[in-house]
Amino acid sequence: MYFPDIFTNVLSTAFWSRIKQRTLKILSAILEDKDIDVETEDRYFAGMIHPKRLTGKYNDEIRYDNSFEQNCVILSKYTNQPVKTLTTKEYFTLIQYFNKENKR
16 A cells, blocks of 8 residues: 555554454364354444445535545645646645644
């Protein structure tokens, strides 16, 4: 992943830890030729899925558009070209630079 400091958080770390535990449990059961119950883990993962709000005045699409527009205005101070014309990699590199500058 190009930008782990932007996309990594406690929830995603916990999620991947549970995936690893579940996988090891299944592989162990296969090696030992045992039947296992993974329903508890499956319920945990199913509970983490939250459908996006696609209707209403303040749905996810509108929220993402507004956030993107705000980011473009803020980030325009750090580049000599329109932020909307940046590639994805350039955009997130600029966000990373902005975050480092503002931690000081």
